[in-house]
Amino acid sequence: MSRSRVTRTTSAAPLNGAPAAGALVIPVEQPASRSDRVYDSLRRAILDGTLPPGRPLVERELAESLGVSKTPVREALKKLALSGLVEMNSYSGVSVRRIDGSLIEELYTARAGVEPTAVRLAVVAYGPARHDAARQALDEAQRLATAGETAALGLANRRFHREIYSASGNRFLCEFLNQLQDLTTFVATAGWRLKATFEQEAEEHRAILAAMEAGDPALAERLAGEHIRRAARTLVSVLGEQPR
Amino acid sequence: MSRSRVTRTTSAAPLNGAPAAGALVIPVEQPASRSDRVYDSLRRAILDGTLPPGRPLVERELAESLGVSKTPVREALKKLALSGLVEMNSYSGVSVRRIDGSLIEELYTARAGVEPTAVRLAVVAYGPARHDAARQALDEAQRLATAGETAALGLANRRFHREIYSASGNRFLCEFLNQLQDLTTFVATAGWRLKATFEQEAEEHRAILAAMEAGDPALAERLAGEHIRRAARTLVSVLGEQPR
DNA sequence: ACTGGCATTCTGGTATACCACGATACCGTC
DNA sequence: GACGGTATCGTGGTATACCAGAATGCCAGT
Known part of the structure; x- marks a missing residue:
């Protein structure tokens, strides 16, 4: 997984944190526990639809099938349950989360409520400035859009949002929003077809980023909220009242 | 633990959800797994300061010492780590989370950003109406304040907030805010002394609830934000720049 | 044909033994 | 005396065997 739980407060040797200026940067391959790898595998499989909602x-x-014992699988499932991608029904097994209307409603309401705050914080933290990481994701999305690589495009668009979360400088909001984004991806994947609203999405992303780089927190905040709410409307209209 | 992860989507028999009107309501005792009980014990011990920050x-x-095997303990620790009360330092053991300035800063920023949204949603969901659960907590707090029972008073005040989270009708916000509240309690406990600002707190609670019952989402939202920010200022001033 | 009880089966939950690996302290060497 | 190597120890990580309890389906009784 990307955001490892390891905090490492020991002495020196900041294996994660930003290296000292001029320091020799050697990417340390992190072994990652089996639990984490299982978690990652399952998470991916759920997000890309390989494991559909309701799948036991x-x-x-x-x-x-993964070639490990129950223990790491169990831990991975617990973690997935906590993040909401999996439901543990007492004594009737574990399964991929089923999707209902209230889930989508609450999910987007939460995102629409919280994400604008993160955007505002990012602006407040950096002032008028280039948000390189977000811009890079945006540019890549543009390139992939013209190239027609929809899968990678989805990734780039999600990265755009995540870079902003990260720029907010708030671990709690960042983690929470990442969780909500996972669920959004999950829901969207389940309701596939998602006719390409990519162009509109890109335009809104550009507008948000422009407001951020102009150092206008209020505008950026408002645009982010509208962005999420429009996405929700689109998804709901695509899903229709489709059962499950 | 209070908020069980059990989702139970099976056929009828909604053991958790709101029972059908006129249905016979019998409180089913839930056995709760050992993992959950261990989690609960540790959580309480951390929140009330029995296990102080940094404690291995x-x-x-x-x-x-708890009379169980490693397995449930391990699961409980994983869960606590995910909620941020515990830190797992790779290969140097697990310990109660250490508190630093940025933690407090980010914690209160997150709460100030999100909690007002929940308050607004609660108002929007119910319109001008009595919020009985919150009011009950508030009244109890008043009673306990005059009785001088500070420990129970803290609980009642926390319950006031939780009732509002719950009234927002949004599981994600509710869970996230509960997590942040736990961390708030944890931080506050660590920085004890917390000279009684109870009267001010009560007054702000009353104002928030009044706005809610009057059906004024914008006002309720604003008051909630100010409430959190003031609490943060108080805590920071009490902690001073106290190391750790 | 329907219903109530019972045995089976499948699930997660727990206990235990063992493994891998970083941290530490000791000791020899330069 | 300071440094570097090395054996030991303690930690979380994993595998495995076993337990408990609900869902399920069969069967007898009505």
């Missing part, structure tokens, strides 16, 4: 997830089966 | 938490020790 049996500890023993997964353990066997 | 060794799986084997805890297992022995």
Whole structure:
């Protein structure tokens, strides 16, 4: 997984943090525990639709098919349950989360409520300034859009949002919004077809970034909220009242 | 633990959800797994300061002293780590989270950003109406304040906030805010002394609830934000620049 | 044909033994 | 005396065996 839980407060040797200026930067391959790798595998499989909503997830089966024991599988499932991608129904097994109307409603309401705050904080923290990481994601999205690579495009668009979360400088908001984004991806994947609203999405992303780089927190905040709400409307209209 | 992860989507028998009108309501005692009980014990111990920040938490020790095996202890620790009360430093053990300035800063920023949204949603959802649960907590707080029972008073005040989270009708915001509230309690406990600002707190609570019951989302939202920010200022001033 | 009880089966939950690896302290060497 | 190597220890990580309990389906009784 990307955001490792390891905090490492020990003495020197900041394996994660920003290296000292001029320091020799050697990418340390992190072994990552089996739990984490299993978590990552399952998360990806759920997000890309390989494991559809309602799909039963049996500890023993997964353990066997992934070539590990139950223990790491179990931990991964617990973590997925906590993030909302998986539901643990007491004594009737674990399964990929089922989607209902209220989930979508609450999900987008939460995102629309919180994401603008993160955008505002990012602006407040940096003032009028280039947000290189976000801009890079945006440019890449543009390139991928013209190239027609929709899968990678989705990734780039999501990265755009995540870079802003990160720029907010608030670990709690960042983690929470990442969680909500995962769920958004999950819901969107389940309701596939998602006819390309990519151009509109790109335009809104550009507008948000422009407001951020202009150092206008209020405008950036408002645009971010509208962006999320429009996405929600689109998704709901695509899903229709489709059962499950 | 209070908020069980059990989702139970099976057929009828909504053991959790609101029971059908006129249905016979019998409180089903939930056995709760050992993991959950361990989680609950540790959470309480951390929140009330029995386990202070930085205190090492060794799986084997805890297992022995709690009379269970490592497995449930391990799961509880993982969960606590995810909620931020515990830090897992790779290969140097687990310990109660250490507190630094940026933690407090980010914590209160996040709460100030999100909690007003929940308050607004609660008002929007219910319109001008009595919020009985919140009011009850508020009244109880008043009673306990005059009785001088500060410990119980703290609980009542926290319950006031949680009732509002719940009234927002948004599971994501509710869970996230509960997590932030736990961390707030944790930080506040660590910085004890917390000279009684109870009267001011009560007054602000009353103002928020009044705005809610009057059906004024904007006002309620604003008051909630100011409430959190003032609490943050108070805590920071109490902590001073106290190391750790 | 329907209903109530019972055995089976499948699930997650727990305990235990063992493994891998960083931290530490000791000791020899330069 | 300071440094570097090395053995030991303690930690979380993993595998495995076993337990408990609900869902399920069969079967007898009505």
